[in-house]
Amino acid sequence: MGNPAQIALDSARLRAEFPILAAPRPDGGALHYLDSAATSQKPQRVLDAMDAYYREANANVHRGVYHLAAEATDRFEAGRDAAARLVNHPREGTVFTKNATEAINLVAWAWGARELTAGDEVVVTMMEHHSNTVPWQLVAAMTGAVVRFCPVTPEGDIDMDALRGMIGPRTRMVAVVHVSNTLGTINPVGEIVAMAHAEGSLTLVDATQSVPHMPVDAASIGSDFIVFTGHKMCGPTGIGVLAAAPGHLRAMEPFLGGGEMISDVTTDGSTWNDIPWKFEAGTPPIAEAVGLGEAVRFLEDVGPDRIRAHEQEIARVMLDALDEVPGLTLYGPRDPQRRGASFSFALDGVHPHDIGQFLDSRGVCVRAGHHCTKPLMRALGVQSTARASAYLYTTADDVIALRDALVECRQWFGAA
Amino acid sequence: MGNPAQIALDSARLRAEFPILAAPRPDGGALHYLDSAATSQKPQRVLDAMDAYYREANANVHRGVYHLAAEATDRFEAGRDAAARLVNHPREGTVFTKNATEAINLVAWAWGARELTAGDEVVVTMMEHHSNTVPWQLVAAMTGAVVRFCPVTPEGDIDMDALRGMIGPRTRMVAVVHVSNTLGTINPVGEIVAMAHAEGSLTLVDATQSVPHMPVDAASIGSDFIVFTGHKMCGPTGIGVLAAAPGHLRAMEPFLGGGEMISDVTTDGSTWNDIPWKFEAGTPPIAEAVGLGEAVRFLEDVGPDRIRAHEQEIARVMLDALDEVPGLTLYGPRDPQRRGASFSFALDGVHPHDIGQFLDSRGVCVRAGHHCTKPLMRALGVQSTARASAYLYTTADDVIALRDALVECRQWFGAA
Amino acid sequence: MGGLDDLYQQLILDHYRNRRGRGRLEGASASVHENNPVCGDECFLDILVEDGRLADIRADGDGCSISQAAASMLTEAARGRDLDDALALVEHFRLVMHGDAEPEEDLLGDAVALEGVARYPVRVKCALLSWLALRDCIAEYRETTAMGG
């Protein structure tokens, strides 16, 4: 089962900072939360930061001369500084959205709906989350552009040869996930960005599943656009980030129109505020930015490299444990070096929904479904999978509980 | 000054529920928060509801079979029920957005960008917030439609004759604010909706400044679209509401694409989830919906009609108090029956920024600027105004502190 | 174990392991194909209408134990009923699943065992998939025959 002592983080101690994990469950057992790819749990200090904001400094930002408004603005913009710093990106290129999905739609609508024309191609992969597929389909339907899907190998990798063949002079955008939420695959996004740029295409990297789990350096990836989301990185719901090349943001027309994002409004037309605010219409997610800022400081205190090391160790433990379950098929890479913290699998004769339900009765939370990756499901030839996903607070105990419950589950449903 | 005893609410007692108002200020004085039109303060129970969500039930919604996910979904959807109930609207027509601004953009993009054609007209008024102006300008620029601005009378009302003349066969959308955030004017939206419908136009009512302050009945207003925002109604930042006729939502193509809003995704295209989820792409503002639900219950406990009565009483006190300040010019209606809780004014010889700064030193928070209504500012012939705005926790004391500080302010700047 | 036994009654597991009425129907009077967006489960439903009655009904497609057992139980409960009866049956089952009616065993047959599902909102969709498919299938049948007549 691997030796928990080798694990790079003291996850048991870290768990104490997460009230939902520290509290005993109604049935007395521990909560084995293995669904962090869907959303992470939140440490107390993140909740405290938001609470303190509302109790001490709540006011609308950017426009008030009174001290409360200045304090609110400071705390809000400090959240932006933190988000930018975490991925090594300039703050003026760091736009707050409501989630990663909106960040991708922002690019699809503000750039794509205006710039794409009939016959232009947007290349995505078969393992994209729906949030990095549907926005491109929507603008393609409006503009006559075409969305092309790069296949995935049986091992769960992007077929790089196929991708090379797909990216050409008609390609205007290559949008690719950094770490697959379903398979756990870590994709060579730096290489893909270089490949796209060589053909004059823009790129978008969906870093939703990488930023929470490992050091991500936007500067070295070099993508035109990178997106991630607050609620999967110990932060609150209601906030996401678009890290874009400032030059693109300056050149692009706005997406959402309204308060905050304007410089002047007349009955004849309007002019825009400086970036990043040009892309933040209306009252922004203020408390959420404060919470995200604290989440970033928490991740920095723990150390993204140590989180990554911990999750590689958990991956080793997980792969061994899943091997011990009869009738289990794992999807995605087997090498802990090449994978993130999501593990999708099938259990012979038991439907994923039934796995999820059974495991829940043992205090183990896993997801069952298509994980918003239906094209990938079809490519794998399944309708759905069960998925266990780990994070910095995941312990070997959680993995053992999962293994034991899976073995029991198969017996319960009397699989042939 | 009016008799505080006549006031319909016990605001002094209610203040105790708002930690930021209950806490003594650093300088020992009370906080006279008169900027609720920008954002409201939050009662402790709203903060507690969100905290409890994160500590007890945090999980991603709609897709998990384990009990935590079911609990999260229940609390989230209960927030929708509450928002729908407050304005008497069906829940399947109640879509969560990130703020009121996004709700308007949703309609502008999902409906307008696809349906408007050259020469079509969108009618707004000169007193609209930028959030109800710029989205229409953006889609007009893309489609060749024209945005027309209905003038405002010197008394601060919509010029209804002019409006009648403007709405005609080319009008596709009439978008109008219910209560002006700058002038406080309560507009006859029911009448305007009927006028627009008679000409075959759709309507959008920006109820951002009415829903927090008075009973608003979506069914009786009859508008195709109504929007409001969480943070101005005792709820959190990061959430807004689009209350739309379900039939329109069914007929419209989606706005943001991604997880949650799909029924099926294939490489050839996608199909959409049922409403309202069809318009909620990605992880929704879960904790925020929980907080908004609690804010609605709070408002229901206080009683929207009593809030309205209280604010009319405060308006009386306010109008008298402002009359006592030498050199003060009030913009907007003088009749408490016909106005909401926002009071914009100029002080002879003192710039609004300086008013705001000076008042802050006396513990009085007011806003100075254009209040995201630049076309209105031009129509009034000013660059900016100072604005004091009240809410259910505003007391006659706050108003007296405002008056006294204004008198002192004029002296300090040595106005001629 | 508690909740689990309650949800997965023996009868359900039995229908799951030995599905009745499975497959497609040659020469069906009407067919629909529906899916559960939450998990991707699919249901193909075929009906054969003779003299205003469901002479035969088949459900196909993969899914979890609840959806498979529900489909199996549906074919047993609905076969032979006239169309309005069948619709009333579906409506009763829908109400039971939403906790808005007490299950009537006479009507539901084995499907009464699904009662416990009502306490698992996410699974309610699984149980309802095939049943609501029958409702849509009857509507489909009526529309096409109305047009044909």
Place this chain on the structure above:
Amino acid sequence: MGGLDDLYQQLILDHYRNRRGRGRLEGASASVHENNPVCGDECFLDILVEDGRLADIRADGDGCSISQAAASMLTEAARGRDLDDALALVEHFRLVMHGDAEPEEDLLGDAVALEGVARYPVRVKCALLSWLALRDCIAEYRETTAMGG
């Protein structure tokens, strides 16, 4: 009163009430018009360049005491300087306003009294409006003369 006296020094109120260098310049070498999106305040700035020096400079437009006083002080501090000097002056003032430099009275003249504004982030924009307009105006001047030459 504390913070307020600190922000609104007597010198500031004096420049506010008696603005120097106000108005527009006939036959200006370059002009710009800028506004503060937060409050709508506007600044029209005109410069007259002779022998590479700011022979004259005028600022017009309405605004708060800080923006008006800053514009007034700017015209005094900048008049007569050569263009690079004037840009260095603006840059120094910008750094002071962002708390990144200690104010040098020799350079700033009366504008040293604006030091306290640095502690009021929203007001920093007011103070900088005319000063940054000068920077843009010099850039504008250089561009048009470069094109002309």
